[in-house]
Amino acid sequence: MQRLVQIASGGLFKGKTLIYSDLKHALLRILPKYLPEAKDIAILISSHIDTVFSAEGAGDCTSCVSVMLELARATAQWAHGFKNSVIFLFNTGEEEGLNGAHSFISQHPWSRTIRFMVDLEAMGIGGKLSIFQSGPSPWAMETFAKVAKYPSGQVVAEDLFHSGAIKSATDFQVYQEVAGLSGLDFAYTDSTAVYHTKNDKLKLLKPGSLQHLGENMLPFLLQSAMSPNLAKEVSHEPGATSEDRTIYFDVLGVYMVVYRQHLATMLHNSVILQALLIWTTSLLMGGSSGAISLGLACLSVVLMWIFSRSLSALVAFILPHISSSPMPYISNPWLIVGLFGAPASFGAFSG
Known part of the structure; x- marks a missing residue:
């Protein structure tokens, strides 16, 4: 990505000037062979390949990237039945201020085709990959609850994150605030003591954590990519009200309860x-x-x-x-x- 100087007007970037250059991302787009118009409606799966200088980055975010590679391989085998394209973004510059996600969503021509996004993050190393941000469209959460094998997520975690008690941000904010996209944000949260430290090592990462993410995300991706009305389902007006919000929680990781804010x-x-x-x-x-x-x-x-x-x-x-x-x-x-x-x-x- 070329150098960009931009003053953002709202949300996470309000009053800030972003300056970055020489960001190199890896991009993969999967299209159905006989449906060329599918490229105009895309689902974005995003994570970052960089880490802080003091860490090995096994959890944040090698764990997410490795699963994304396997998801891309598995998803490609089902692409003949897709009604929408799937874009995998492996971005850099996340640790320096979410610059990678911002550069892609504001400059790359594929970004204009995206209707829905999923961000994969890690605030620890391993454990269940849980939803901790969602919306504003309820379709994604309702679909995930239906098809995920071991759903995990609590709306309480979302409330805590948005309260400001956790001084952090993810690419999810960029996609939502800059591009107005609806989506889901997942994160590993076990062993948070090693987060951004030299102890974020591969030997602490449990294979079962990667399997948990894969078995939840693959059916959700396939269901979303094969949906003939994706653009309609996830469309929303900017500044969605609290009445549009989804309340959700899992029951022992076996199934997930989802209902709307008005209920x-x-x-x-x-x-x-x-x-x-x-x-x-x-x-x-x-x-x-x-x-x-x-x-x-x-x-x-x-x-x-x-x-x-x-x-x-x-x-x-x-x-x-x-x-x-x-x-x-x-x-x-x-x-x-x-x-x-x-x-x-x-x-x-x-x-």
Whole structure:
């Protein structure tokens, strides 16, 4: 990609000037042999081949790139039945500010054909590859939930990421904010302690993690590429409202529950209304003794929360002062049960 100087106007790049040059990407486009018009509607699968200087990059993001290569090989064997093209983008410049994704989506002629995108990321090394960003079109999430063999994802993770508590960004933001694309963002999140460190090594990467990604993504890609109405399904107006949002969560990695925001609003409001009616009825029927019981019950819940959080925070404060290894649970995650689970439970019962 040639040098580009651009002032972006919104979202992640608001008020920023992007300057980059000499970015070299690897691109692969799979088209059906007898349907040339399929090149005008494309699905983008993207990940980055660069890593930070201090890391070997086994998790971030060699793991994603290796699976993408296998997905490209497997997808090509089914291309005769495609109604849409599939573009695999192996970009560079991600670690320097998401420049690779920005250069492709703003300059490459293929970018104008893309209607939907999938971004593969790693914030650790291995584990389940889970969805942590989606939308705004609900079609992708609903389709993924139907065809994925071992679906994994929680809308809570998306809320946490968007809250700003995690100071990070992925190529997903570029594709969504700059090009207005709808899509899914996946990431490995196990062993986050090695993320962007010299310990991000191949020996820590579990083959089962790569298999998990492949067995979920391949049927989803095939289903999407063979969809005759892809452009219509994922079309959306810029600035989609919260009513368009999809609520999703997996159940033990066996199946995924997906429903729309308007249904979630109805369910939540009905539960709140029922709770208020039950409490009001209890107070009217129970009189002063009922009011006292309700007050004590609410107080006990508050005390349980305060005591539980306080004792866990106390352990986290004391641990670095008494241990040469302030985070021993990294080497053995089960230590979390004793270090934080035990005081949290004791605090809850005390409250």
